[in-house]
Amino acid sequence: MNRSLKIRLWLAFGAVVLVIASLIGVGIAKSTSYYLTVTQVFADEPSPNAAVTVSGVIAPHSVHWNSSTEALQFAICDQGKNQDLVVDYHGARPQDFSKGWPVIVTGSLINHQTLKASNLEIKCPSKYEAKAPSSKA
Structure with a gap:
């Protein structure tokens, strides 16, 4: 060659x-997978329409579901914190959607306190809990 x-x-x-x-x-x-906490969203103040992924727990008594329009509105917060981020999601309601469960929401901020979600994931708490030790006699 x-x-x-x-x-x-x-x-x-x-x-x-x-x-x-x-x-x-x-x-x-x-x-x-990188996501912000609700506290970080409020502290960082991302610009409107900024794409973000946020993790939090579903705030008690915040879930509103309209089955005819498949509109789901709820709030998420950090465990033990009082700041709520309102989430607007349109689509099928996740099967295991329950108050107090951790969620990961991806979407764009409409304003400083509302997130228009394009993706919603539920974390199943039982998958992350340690198994109880079995007692063998």
């Missing part, structure tokens, strides 16, 4: 490695 062919092959190989590395980097960046 002549020298220019070897150089071109190494350049092509380097380009392929670079493309694969960048695809892996993008995949890792998208798969990591």
Whole structure:
């Protein structure tokens, strides 16, 4: 093989490695889940229409569901805190939607206190609780 062919092959190989590395980097960046707490949303004051992902618990007595329009409005807060972020969600009501359960909401801020949700995920508390030790006699 002549020298220019070897150089071109190494350049092509380097380009392929670079493309694969960048695809892996993008995949890792998208798969990591980063979300704000309700307290952080109020402290940071993101601009209106800013896309955010927020984690919190469903505030007691805040759930309003309209089955005919599939409109769900509720508030989320941080555990033990009094600041509520109102969430407007349109779509099927999640099966395990219950007061006091942790949720992750993705959407855009309409104003400083209201989030228009495009995605709603419920965390099942039982999945994160330690199993009771079994007593064997």
